[in-house]
Amino acid sequence: MITPERIMAWAIPGFFVLIGLELLVAKWRGRDVYDSNDAINSLGLGMLSQIVGVFTKLFAIGIYAWCAAHLAPWTLPANSVWVWISGLLLYDLLYYWLHRFGHEVNVLWAAHVVHHQSERYNLTTALRQTGSGFLLGWLAYLPMALLGFPTEVFAVVALIDLLYQFWVHTEMIGRLGWYDRVFCAPSNHRAHHAVNDRYLDRNYGGILIIWDRLFGTFVEENDEDPPVYGTRAPLQSWNPLWANVEVYGAMFKDSWHARHGLDKLRVWIKPPGWRPADVAARFPKPEFELHHARYSPRISPALKIYCIVQFALLLLLGVNFLDVAPKLAWAPATAYAVYLVYSLWALGFLLEGRQVGVWLELLRTGGTALLVAIGGHWFGVAQLDARITVAMATVFGLGAIALLLVASFERRHVDSTRPVLG
Structure with a gap:
């Protein structure tokens, strides 16, 4: 079937x-x-x-x-x-x-x-x-x-x-x-x-x-006006949680600050970009520029490679989660999901070149290596095979060491014009 x-x-x-x-x-x-x-x-x-x-x-x-x-x-x-x-x-x-x-x-x-x-x-x-x-x-x-x-x-x-x-x-x-x-x-x-x-x-x-x-909503692509992608209120972040809540947050703010009762409701049902006149006057936003620079904080090649490798490992864990989650009890399934979301959140800060990302990622990789090595458990698995335990503890432990080396190198070599891990 x-x-x-x-x-x-x-x-x-x-x-x-x-x-x-x-x-x-x-x-x-x-x-x-x-x-x-x-x-x-x-x-x-x-x-x-x-x-x-x-x-x-x-x-x-x-x-x-x-x-x-x-x-x-x-x-x-x-x-x-x-x-x-x-x-x-x-x-x-x-x-x-x-x-x-x-x-x-x-x-x-x-x-x-x-x-x-x-x-x-x-x-x-x-x-x-x-x-x-x-x-x-x-x-x-x-x-x-x-x-x-x-x-x-x-x-x-x-x-x-x-x-x-x-x-x-x-x-x-x-x-x-x-x-x-x-x-x-x-x-x-x-x-x-x-x-x-x-x-x-x-x-x-x-x-x-x-x-x-x-x-009546069709338009043909025009070679003389090539598409520029994104939104008219650019996200400017690699944080996956913020990506999901940014517009909700903006609506809550505008609804809270609106002085008229109907405007508090209109914020939610009007087209995107609409704001009550009094709110727009008190809390103006910059005009949209079509040809603005793409958001792409500069990070070193070493840190970029680290993020790619760690994300590849996260993808494998994500596939494992999708396979086992329906068979797990609610508590371990939720814990596994929180672990994965936290991992994506920490990686987002690293991609932005922010120092907090280093600490969040070290907590993840070092903590995972330690907990797997000591307990031999994984979400919903009572006892991991000894070879899998060693492999996981080694991979995450090496990840923590690699990040420490990359972060140390960044601090010694970053120049004052590049906001990497600063």
Whole structure:
């Protein structure tokens, strides 16, 4: 039986193969489309989204299943090809409207903004996903439940729609002729991610771009006005937790400072960027500059290599978490998730070249090595094999030593014009 878990298990290795292929093609063409710090941040946010999804997946699926079972007047047959085809088409239409409202309603933008924060555009951007979309996103798909589409159909077509959108996040594929007129394709989606006036808030389609043509939101990519990526309120951080809460925080502040009661509500439902006049006057924000410098704090090659290696190890742990979490009790699963989130948070500070990142990372690597060596335990595993215990303690111990050496070298050689670990 086809399940979302099985589809994702097949897809994840493919993601990294295609990312590697995109990187090779970009190098061959002499194109600069990747920054390691940005890629780590995007992949880390995707990992964070998957971690949150382990605990919230049943939230949306559970609500959908209840509505389909208790509110739908009939149940469509899950063994019908036409149910699957129509279900995918309906899902894609509902995705268009959720995506569109995600750009037009501030509280929905607060979740979706994570996907747009990268100032690069490559396949790692596709994996840059929100951790808070589960809060309200389920509302958009209730019509499917009320029309009787089975829960398993909903879950699979949702994943298909999501997976399709992976390949369109690239600058390595140009225009595709007739395909661009019917389907969401790289050219169409590059325009969607751009902050140029021409492209802003256009091309919402997931699989089909015809929804945008029908509802007046389509724009074609223009070579004379190449897309500039990111958001009009740049994140300026590699902190994955801040990336998920920055817009919520800004809305809370504006709502708190608004003097009029209705304005306190409007902050949440108005389009992104809207602010009460009195708040904007008292707490002005700088004007957006289209061609501003990309956020990329300078760190040494040694520290960058350390971060890449540690993130690769975190990815392996993340895959292990996704495999074992459904089998774990609530407490060890939560502890494992907190450990991974903390690790991504510490790595973000390191990528920003901040001294606090060194201490947070030393606590993680040194603490992990010590606890594994002494206890021989891992989250949910009562007793690790002795060889695994030695291997893990050695890897994390060497990580702590390597970081100390890198940080010591940085302090001795950093010049006054470069804010590395300062």
